Amino acid sequence: MSDQPSAADEIMDGVYHALRARGYADLTMQDIADECSKSKSLLHYHYDTKEDLLVAFLDRVITDSERRIAAHADDPPAERLAGFIGWFVFEPGAVDREAFHIALLELRTQGPFNEPIRRQLARSDRLLRGTVVDILESGIEEGVFRDVDVEETAALLVATLDGARTRQITLSRGANAAEGDESNAGGIDPGLNDDAPGTAASADRPEPTYTRAVAEATFRRIVEPLLAEGAEPPSLEAGIGAMTPVDEHDAE
Amino acid sequence: MSDQPSAADEIMDGVYHALRARGYADLTMQDIADECSKSKSLLHYHYDTKEDLLVAFLDRVITDSERRIAAHADDPPAERLAGFIGWFVFEPGAVDREAFHIALLELRTQGPFNEPIRRQLARSDRLLRGTVVDILESGIEEGVFRDVDVEETAALLVATLDGARTRQITLSRGANAAEGDESNAGGIDPGLNDDAPGTAASADRPEPTYTRAVAEATFRRIVEPLLAEGAEPPSLEAGIGAMTPVDEHDAE
Incomplete structure (x- = not known):
């Protein structure tokens, strides 16, 4: 492949930036x-409708x-599992990444109404669950994981991380954060009781996202009980960033 | 309260049906x-904008x-937990319920751009996590649950069920299901390998949603390890339907 981006690459970058912004x-x-920086007629030359273009974009995101x-298929299974889980961690201030995923979530709400979109979502679901199944099967074979129900564990992990x-x-608060009001953006709001004053300790230690x-x-609750006796627990910190997310890769 | 529905009740029913349909x-x-069956001007008399109306609707859904x-606050903690988890189970063919929740998901994507909507979502999040915290604390006090980190468990459960x-x-497939193509609507697509022919066994036993x-x-993986020694595991079957969902309650 040449270093020159293809028209398709440039259009897909345009979709990415437009989704993030709008x-x-x-x-x-x-x-x-x-x-x-293309003409609308060039876009229509390549893609009949906005829907075709977005299906092509989803296809590219999933292929990526x-x-x-x-x-990472040959990495040790416990590291791969940590990388998979870490992939879903959005650190504080990941505003661009959040904006992109909000747009993807909007797109996902079209699944029941749009068969080509639904098919891409089903493909993504098979990819995610299939990856966890593959990691678990490798780990069970290598004696790192206990012999658990891999399909059940995969569905549980993917649902949890997606949720x-x-x-x-x-x-x-993303787009509508007031100045000085961003300390807990994307975080877990600790205010189960709105009347409770924040303690000094909680003010010093911001809530995690x-x-x-x-x-x-x-x-702690799903991965550690999976480990075979004597197996080294993987590190979430190492897992975060092990798989550069597609959206951060594309971001300027 | 009288048996006659108020104008506000009728309008909220209209929002519910319109969201489900459109x-x-x-x-x-x-x-x-x-x-x-109201005039648009009557709607505008009560609510300035569509956004105001939808925020009022979210407020009502959460209050409900x-x-x-x-x-259910006085039910035994293990039963309450089963009811909470069962509340999120959508059985096959729950088309109206799915349509309503697709619309709610669309509405949720507006959170970062719309502070009144975001505030309702944050309130809902506090309600859900706070309910699990309350259930767990009662269960720990009664000796039914082990002494776990209740906040962590609540965040994990709510994320998992939402995901x-x-x-x-x-x-x-919902809205675009072809005739005779609904057998797996809302189910887990077992086709991790599209080339694998379905076995007779899997054809006889449809995949669960x-x-x-x-x-x-x-x-199996989160609730059972929570139980104190000797505590009776609650029944998911009993939990399903224990809390009539707001959307089924409102459905005709």
């Missing part, structure tokens, strides 16, 4: 054309994830 | 007016959940 619902072909996962991400991005809090809980 | 993104005040949770629901509704598969996994 979300999915109100996105127009013109917005995408503006983001990649496939490559990223494949690149944490959905809650973080939808609860985030929702994704991090759930990833830590997942390590 | 989703959130393209919803107009006229659609809502049509669903509740608060009441539903409060009605399962999000995956079920977005992956569902995503929410049910994850609820069962949650029972």
